[in-house]
Amino acid sequence: MTEHTLTVAGVAVDTRHWIGGRRVASAETFTDVSPIDGSVIGEISRGTALEAAAAVAAAKAAFPAWAATSRAERARILHAVADGVEKRIEELSIVETTDNGALLRSHRRGVMPRVAHNFRFFADWLLKLEHEDFETRGHTNHVSWDPAGPSVLITPWNAPLMLATWKVAPALAAGNTVVLKPAEWSPLTASLLADIAAEAGLPAGVLNVVQGYGSEVGDALTSHPDLRRISFTGSVPTARRIAESAAGNLTPLSLELGGKSPLLVFADADLDLAVDLAVEQYDNAGQVCLAATRFLVEESVAEEFTRRFVEKAATLTQGDPRHETTDIGPNIHPRQLEKIDAFVQRALAAGARAVIGGHRKDTQYYAPTLLTDVAQDSEIVQEEVFGPVLTLQTFSTEEEAVRLANDTRFGLAATLATADAERAERVTAQLVAGTVWVNCFFVRDLQAPFGGSRHSGVGREGGTWSFDFYCDVKNTVTAPNGWKNHG
CATH class of the missing domain: 3.40.605.10 (Aldehyde Dehydrogenase; Chain A, domain 1)
Structure with missing residues (x-):
């Protein structure tokens, strides 16, 4: 040496x-x-x-x-x-x-x-x-x-x-x-x-x-x-x-x-699949540009979706990334952790509600967080956090879902959960995104265009x-x- x-x-x-x-x-x-x-x-x-x-x-x-x-x-x-x-x-x-x-x-x-x-x-x-x-x-x-x-x-x-x-x-x-x-x-x-x-x-x-x-x-x-x-x-x-x-x-x-990608969950979706896709957004402690950090859920299933999501998220293990059983590791740097927490605390001060999380665990780890009662024009909905912080909003019509999905300055990716093939075709055609996943997430092929x-x-x-x-x-x-x- x-x-x-x-x-x-x-x-x-x-x-x-x-x-x-x-x-x-x-x-x-x-x-x-x-x-x-x-x-x-x-x-x-x-x-x-x-x-x-x-x-x-x-x-x-x-x-x-x-x-x-x-x-x-x-x-x-x-x-x-x-x-x-x-x-x-x-x-x-x-x-x-x-x-x-x-x-x-x-x-x-x-x-x-x-x-x-x-x-x-x-x-x-x-x-x-x-x-x-x-x-x-x-x-x-x-x-x-x-x-x-x-x-x-x-x-x-x-x-x-x-x-x-x-x-x-x-x-x-x-x-x-x-x-x-x-x-x-x-x-x-x-x-x-x-x-x-x-x-x-x-x-x-x-x-x-x-x-x-x-x-x-x-x-x-x-x-x-x-x-x-x-x-x-x-x-x-x-x-x-x-x-x-x-x-x-x-x-x-x-x-x-960066991205501020949406996950659109329609009432006809397989909710177990939708929840699996949603919890997957905590991958790499939320430090994934493609992550669908904005959940847009049809009103009629929002309560049930949230209940199942909370149950599923509770099964995740956060800790030392070298351990085989760990699901969520640390954030990259104390400065990044401070940035994440500042986003969350400003959102809470503005009226958001933390369904889970909403706080740092220590100097390296941030608790997986889901925020509701957030306004479409709020910072937490519009800006990339790059941490384990997700938001949930509801919609009542397909048109409203598309409008909310497209209403940021970003357009990296989008994820869609629905059992209706015709709806999937209609909605994906209207989404502003370089990649759209339908009933799946993070399926990547090097043959495909990415950007x-x-x-x-x-x-x-x-x-x-x-x-x-x-x-x-x-x-x-x-x-x-x-x-x-x-x-």
């Missing part, structure tokens, strides 16, 4: 940046704290404009060779990265849980296998990426996807490695080089990813990892003139700053932002949509009979 290596639950993690195929330390550090118990994990290299410039320079230098690498070879390396992830699922899982507080069982069974799948999917999609040629007045049109160039990917803390590789995998598959900037509250698995990628044979400079604060290293990255793409997942205020930073260079952006409407984001990723963003899509038009015979 060296002064730049942490041991996290028995796993060695390098605390330095990864730039140009080597480890680079900063003069300053920042403190990484575990949300499980508030203990200090260690000191992490704190990037500045200097490291940002070095990372972009490394990505720019590596780009021509990586862009010229055949699709088959790029795909082979991405599959090798997936192999490396699968060999280290247990290590990645325990480090991620220690760093961001999400359930260890979820990391082992779902999240880390999905990380490997991200690489395999985009490697395979690359090999079949094509558009059928078509003719215009006898001329042949041929569509191709050219690598765009160095890309900066800025990722959140709620699902650090899974959401990072959701961006890294298609960007690398497209032939771009990458600078990954993980969230400062959960930087550790990005460092491990750099090790895995290097072991898999990814050339130096193709993937770079720079840690630190957005105001110090993030701004220097997003304003860099040599960038060709920026992808960000996070909050609306941060997205605005990134967009302003990128505007001077007209750098294309993909923004996956939000309104303030929930700009652009779509997944399948070919990802390549459309990370590439310069070119159309080549060839005239007929234009070739000289040199035979």
